[in-house]
Amino acid sequence: MAYQPDRSQYPQPRPDGSLDIDLRSGKYLKLWQGPQHPGITGNMSLELTVCGDEVVAGRTHVGYLHRGFEKLMERRTFIQCFPIVCRICVPEPDFNEYCYAAAVEELAGIEVPERAQWIRTLILEMGRVNSYLMYLGGQAGAFGQAVIGQWTTYARDLMLDRFEELTGARIYHMFILPGGVRDDLPEGFGRRMEQTLREIEEILEEVREVMFDNAVLKRRAIGLGHIDPxxxxxxxxxxxxxxxxxxxxxxxxxHPYLVYPRLAFEPVVAQASDVHARADVRRRDLLLSIDLIRQILAGMPGSGAVMTALPNVLHWKIPRGETYIRGECSRGEYGYYLVSDGSGYPRRVNVRGPSYTHAVALLERLIVNVNIADVAALMVSLHTYPPEIER
Amino acid sequence: MHELHERLKAIFPLGELTVQRPDLAFITLGREHLRPLLLELRHRHGFTHLVLLTAVDWIEEGCFQLTYLLNDRAGARDLGLRVMLPREGASMESIHDLWPTAATYQRELREMFGIDFPASPGVDEPFILEGWRDIPPYRRDFDTLKFAEENFNQRPGRATLDPARHMRDRLHPEGE
Incomplete structure (x- = not known):
């Protein structure tokens, strides 16, 4: 049932603007969505208060996979933190590696070879493709279009093949480490990547026709979850x-970083600020990433070092200081705030993931007056990954 | 950043300025000046985006450092405001009315560091931890190893190697 303009049967606002909800009145129901639920991104839960089939209040709950990464890193040497950081975000781990490595490099005064900068940019764009493909499947699935997820999972697998041949791993690549990257591109990588990109483009064209031209998506997603600019x-x-x-x-x-100043692109924008607009921006941003990967492979210097010599990492002390490094991941601003006290261990590492703001305060605001059936689609449209909330 | 610092210093008694990069600097200030400075930066200098709010435990100096990192997108610059609080009974004024999302950061800082933010929505509710009875776990004096040994069972046959000692033994088996 759509939003009812007649609000007489729904909770009335108090003088402070909050809704007067008396759970003992029999008009309301507490409904938990998650932590194990197909309509939840990752392991978190929504505590919904519903009136009829409309959500009148929502609280988010996290903590289901807290592993204490930030605390763990305080007890590890700088190089020991490197294999930890990628595990903070499963679908797009490489931003953790880049931000951490760049923060350490800045405080330690390490110069990264140019070719490594290009390969880092390539890795980050490949990760963005993967993350968007996973998102498209989830967004379509939230509207009942399960087949899209099967197509995009296949397309993502093709990119994982490229990750595997480049890094040796499909999910946690552990490739961008302080000083550069672990290895150079394998022989023939550009040719195989081009083949992968073409195949993904073909799949995306089908996704556009089946998902975005679909009347159900238009009817349900347009106007849903509007965010006032x-x-x-x-x-x-x-x-x-x-x-x-x-x-x-x-x-x-x-805030251009890596080799982005040398690439030609314009940010993809839309105006409607609803679930449909967010899905469309991500689909077009995915095509932009494909274009950027082509630009990177074409513009990369033919040869050169990919790693700079580091001091003995087992006895590596980094001068006292603090810095913040950010990058644009598929969900927004991803950043690392690193504080060094001059010892061989980080004094503090704070991970700023976009889900931290999108999945808690913003979602709790947007969820009010949404139909229960649209909650999953709304949450997916914010593209949130809970591990970066609780780190 | 130096120019901005000079302009702000004319209004507020500010402490040390640390320019980390041309587009990133940190300023130390007294807690009583935080709110007016935040308002000044937000309304007059374009720092409208609260990037993060976090804490650093300087246990040796008996204080917490709160870092409010602000971003001026148009000017492509970031400014970190450092507020030092005594560790004992640490408490700070809430800024959730300026940035609603700050309530989430403050709730986490209350749970993980024990820093109170009176009147911040839900600040006393558990955020990530459930049924936690120990000292706030992100404080430096919380011993993660001791906690793990007391609460988790070791898998038989599993050994933990100290990397420095392990590599020394591998490279110099006969001893140094």
């Missing part, structure tokens, strides 16, 4: 969610 800064909204609201926030352009 005036709220973007108040709620720390970044990435495609901000770009779908007409604000071209993109760290790749706003």
């Amino acid at each position: 005036a709220l973007l800064d108040a709620y720390g909204v970044t990435g495609p969610t901000a770009r779908a609201a007409g604000v071209a926030k993109d760290v790749r352009r706003d």
Whole structure:
């Protein structure tokens, strides 16, 4: 049932603006969505208060996979943190590696070879393709289009093949480490990547026709989960969610890093700021990533070092200081705040994932007045990954 | 950043400025000046985006460092505001009315560091931990190894190697 303009049967606002919800009145039901639920991204849960089939209040709950990464890193040497960081975000782990490595390099005064900068950019764009493909499947699935997820999972597998031949791993690549990257591109990598990109493009064209031209998606996603652009800064909204609201926030352009200043691109934007606009921005951003991968492979220097000599990492002390390094991941601003006290261990590592703001304060605001059946689609549209909330 | 610092210093008694990069600097200030400085930066200097709010435990100096990192997108620059609080009874004014999302950061800092933010929504509710009775776990004096040994069983046959000692033994088996 759509949103009912007659609000007489729904909770009335108190003077402070909050809703007057009396759970003993028999008009409301507490409904838990998650932590194990197909309509939840990752392991978190939504505590919904529903009136009829409309959500009148929602609280988010995290903590189901807290592993204490930030604390663990305080007891490990700088190089020992490197294999830990990628595990903070499963679907797009490489941003953790890049941000951590760049933060350590900055505090330690390490120069990274140029070719390594190109390979890092390549890896990050490959990861973005993977993450968006996973998102498209989830977003379509939330509207009952299960087949899209099967197609995009196949397409993602093709990119995982490229990851495997480049890094030796499909999920946690552990490839971008302080000083550069672990290895150079294998022989013939560019040719095989081009083949993969073409196949993904073909699949995306079918996804566009079947998913985006679908009447069900248009009817349900247009107008759902509208974010007022005036709220973007108040709620720390970044990435495609901000770009779908007409604000071209993109760290790749706003705070250029790696070789992005040498690549030609414009951030993808839309205006409607609803679930449909966010899905469309991500689909077009995916095509942009494919284009960027081609630009990177064409523009990369033919040869050169990919790793700089590091001091003995077992006795590596980094001068006292603090810094913040950010990148534009598929969900928005991803950043690492690193503090060194001059010892061989980080004093503090704080991971700033976009889900931290999108999946808690923003989601709790957007979820009010949404139909129960649309909650999953709304949550997926924010493209949140809970591990980066609880780190 | 130096120019911005000079302009702000004319209004607020500010402490040390650390320029980390041309687009990133940190300023230390007293807790009583935080709110007016945040408002000044947000409304007059374009720092509208609260990137993060976190804490660093300087246990040796008996204080917590709160870091409020702000971003000015148009100016492509970041400014970190450092507020030092005594560790004992650490408490700070909430800024959830300026950035609603700050309530989440403050709730986490209350749970993980024990820093209170009176009047911040849900600040006393568990955020990530459930039924936690020990000292806040992100404080430096919380011993993770001791906690793990007391609460988790070791898998038989599993050994933990100290990397430095392990490599020394591998490279110099006869001893140094």
